[in-house]
Amino acid sequence: MNFNEIFGTFGLQSTSFLFQLLIVLVKIAVVIAITMLHVAYATYFERKVIGHMQVRVGPMRVGPHGLLQPIADGVKLFFKEDIIPSNADRTVFQIAPLVAVFATLSSLAVIPFYDIFYIANINVGILYIFAMSSLGAYSLIMSGWASNSKYSFLGGLRSTAQVVSYEIAMAFSLVSIMLMAGSMNLIEIVQAQQQYWYGMYLIPQFVAYIVFLIAMLAETNRTPFDLPEAESELVAGYFVEYSGMRFALFFLGEYIGMIVMSSLAVVCFWGGWTVPPILLKFIPQLAIVPGIVWFILKVYFHIFLFYWIRATLPRYRYDKLMALGWKILIPVALANLVVTSIIKYIY
């Protein structure tokens, strides 16, 4: 089998294939570069936001207003020793952080940042993101088990139970979006929202949005649902034994997960890169602003929400966490789905 045949299975001729590959690689490089930069500065942003909310100043020493702090952190982590505990399950221990970063990073493939800028346009976008976020649960249980330490074991168990519980609520809340749009393609979902004068599903699907927002916090293990990490009792949960670059990969996975979830919220509920038509009608100048700006603004609003909630709310108790997920969110999301389908049938 020569290259042409291999490429042929993708329906491509070899020359055009290389060209397409190049385009894809450039897109990926852009997305990854921006994401990495974002992750670096998201940590800075987080520390600053929370600092100011708590009447502190946050990092100030490295560079002006501590702007070089994330770079310094990255360099430090890069040179740190990579410790593998002697009774850890070496292979699994080493694979777990890779899975964490792989699961979230590859979710970026289907997110439409702009109507002409996306890596892939596939029909099952939401399903793909679900699949990848479920894969993320493996990294938790793998690291928790392989570390062979009590903290990470408990952290791994807790976070797996938590992630799978909230995944159901999240899935049910997004089913109503699929129902409204009649599609799982994220681009089509954004376009379907343009038919309303307000241009977003946020208003008809407010209940689903709230459920999604809560489930999003739990899926990414953020406060107030950061029990897997729970510094005060589990030290750091499932990645307590990790250090150096492997630790950084978990960190990276978590922050990219935040971006992916925020983007999903923006695409499904906030109309993605579009501006509400009513706004465009009154202020036509807004059309000049490229869609990617709106998208990034909306994503950053959600990321700010993450930090805001972290600075405001204390950590949930585990039984309450599970009760919230199973006893409130799932029935609410299901009821919302049924109501949506009935209303949709009537109209």
Next chain:
Amino acid sequence: MTPGSYIPTEYFPVLVLILVSIAFGLGVILIGGLVRLKRPYKEKLTPYECGNPMVGAPREQFSVKFYIIAMLFVVFDVEAVFLYPWALVYEDIGLYALIAMILFIDILLAGYVYAWQKKAFDW
């Protein structure tokens, strides 16, 4: 369209990104391995227990609740998976889909009420 003739070209970038993200993860670890320190000693390699020597085995019995959650997850997730295709073709099928899904959710609901009353969600 005949079976087997469909070529998922639009998935090609996804495949590339998957490969790139694996390469990225491996890359930072391998390149980091060239420059970082490596000075292991016995105490450093013991499991972390806040500085104390390790007590007991780390993988002890844990609450049976986790198993119950896992089972319930499988049940509900499969239900959710059935809902996806339903949501996509809802407009085409109409009332029949609505009735079928309400019945389906009712069956789910029976199990849900049962699990709730059996305190499967209480810790």
Next chain:
Amino acid sequence: MNIPLPDLTPIIPEIIMSIVTCALLTVEVFVKDKTKDFLGIICIGTALAVMYMIPMSQGVTFGGMFISDGYSSYFKFIFLISLILTILISFKFIQREDAEFGEYYSLLMFATAGMMIMASSADLILLYLGLELMALSTYILAGIKRHDTRSNEAALKYFLLGAFSSAILLFGISLTYGLTTSTNIYQIAEHLKQGETSITLLIAMIMIICAFAFKIASAPFHMWAPDVYQGAPTSVTAFFSVGPKAAGFAVIGRVFFIAFESLQMDWTAILIGLAILTMAVGNILAIVQTNMKRMLAYSSIAHAGYALLGIIAGTTEGLNAVMTYLLIYAFMNMGAFAIVILLEKGENIKDYNGLSKSHPLVAAMMLVFMFSLTGIPPTAGFIGKFNIFMAAINAGYTWVVVVAVCFSAISAYYYMRIVMNMFMKPMEAEAKIYPNPANGAALLISLLMVFIIGIMPSVVIGYTFQMFM
């Protein structure tokens, strides 16, 4: 696109069973009553209503997947009868056994609904669905005595082996599907009539036989039966020995007589081996048992062997004989188990020593059931065996029948040993019995039916024919 609603008439009995069961399950958790008897009464009412409805809901639906005809209706009667008798004998018993959970009745109902789906399925996928519904419920039923180690052992063994057999069945189904491009048994038959046979097809069929042989507890797939029968609560054992077995025969009848009709030579040869082995294992090992439930387990294995003869015959007469036999077997076996439950200590064969002196009526009833299980006229057991053997002889399998009769003679030893213990042995300790109206009703029904079928077989057999033709 407008999808018409499928015709639900043929499946109404199953739907009612399922709805009532789901309702019971959810209602039960809200009711704080200590006693769960009302659940059993609702179950019996439902079962009777469903029995009344079955003859009215005939037809084919879901694109030929689900068939409700005379054959399936007859088996559904057997399942519902065994369900009703099981519930009757378990009312006070499960309180005694500390196994009174609301789920007990729901699981029995679910298992019965699964069997009904099995009997009606004309598609291997639907068959598998019904089989799993039945099997999963029975696994839990086996372990319903949660704090009893034997019960737990029974549930785990049953589950592990049952999961294996399900997997083998799935392998067989998928191979069959691959070879015949259909899971519908009529289409499989159409395809196979064109005369192609291959070793793969044979393997597929053998896998399906293995799985079904497991369900009917036929040797060499009988290993689970003694342990499960002993470990499970006696009322559940009674249910196991009748319901799933009858369901297994129902699907064997349908799958082999219709789907694999053109391979009759092959499966007959396999089933003859299985039947003889089953009779040998069941009858010979039953002799050495000291535990009543284990003995009845081996006896039920042996009975599966006899019933297989009807399938081997491969004729309508044979199938009718199997159906009659299973009905008779349901009554006589339920009766025997009802006696075991009636006694405070009925687990050991020694417990029956001198029973005729303390409780002559109980001993007399046990005598009838033991005679019937042996196959002595004028009890129903004789008619059942007679029909089966006749069918096999008419189909030309005389030598198999001779073997079966020999084993039947061996079986007289262990059944008669119970009778001898009851009537000849001196009483060791006064046996205590727990009579209650429900158990009494079950005993009475079984006893009457054993005699009615034994004395007037043409009524029942005529009914079988009427339903089947």
